[in-house]
Amino acid sequence: MKIIITGATGMIGEGILLASLAHPNITEVLMVNRRASPLKHPKLSELIIKDFTDLAAYSTQLTGYDGCFYCAGISSFGMNEQKYNFITFYTTIMFAKELAHFNSDMVFFYLSGVYADSSENGKIMWARIKGKTENALKELHFKATYSFRPGFIIPLKAQKNVRLIYKGLNLIYPFVFPNKTLTYDEIGTALMRTLTLGYNKNILEIEDLKLIARQSKRYK
Template structure:
């Protein structure tokens, strides 16, 4: 299948591109990114680097470059200067992508095919925006807001050709994590980024029984 990977330069996004290249389930990767990718990736015959500056909009010229994609995976966004920027990137950008893919890419697929949108969320994401939370309140509310928005977009599709999955990893360990980091990660169920990437690709290619996929489920994918 042909896959869109958004956020291709981040921890999760770069692992997704790497694992898509290695996977026999993926025939081509559209790496959607603001910045050029390393030559070792960009020159791989399975990869098309699609440069895009404004992720709040998906003009026809951009969507034409993504034609034929059967699914998309959004890498987890981190390290933003303030909550408003974080919310804009996580919520506004993600929902803009989902809406554009629903309206323009899903209808292009052959009859009977579904466009799968996999969002890398996080453990303890909270849909109730008014619920008082005692730790990581902004992060959990924002991730919950994205999940809820994506599910509403999918539910609005009367053709049932656009489906959404939200994966909720706890911590994510980089591929080169040292022994101390891996041991501390066990305390909160952290998952290796390549293990996570392989699981997200499997969800994208095969679907999954649940729309919300918790951390312990990701471990066995």
């Protein structure tokens, strides 16, 4: 399978990228980045796109893929709603719309967040906008779309883009909240199985990702 990944220079995107490169069913990975990444791998190639809302010039490079893991994004901390909406909702939807035009048989995965607000009416700004993005993606013409809400993830040793706070939390959180903690092996396994076989829900919560990962190992 051939996949596209965005946000590979961020912590979660980098972890999913490394898990994808290690997966035997993934033959090619295309990183779509705004800035170059130093990572090299035989399966890996890179495409630099400064403006994710305009992919017209890159149709050839973005055609012929089975899946996309959209992990690009930004923290809402210190941001006003208008700017956060542009980056989180508008940019994501514009990117996805054009990608669906190039790859109608693609499965699209969106990195959302725990407590994203599917009603779009809650008081928390980032949760409303994440929920609005999830809802809009379901209307696009992909083979399937999934929004995954992973919560706390144990960083891989090979990761470079890990915030200091996560290194500290990694010593505590997995032991105090094991049911709310995922490994990149679990996420990678769950996403690859969903990419291949599908799932009966569009929103993948922590418990769904854990369940799918267990099912995948059970049937190996």
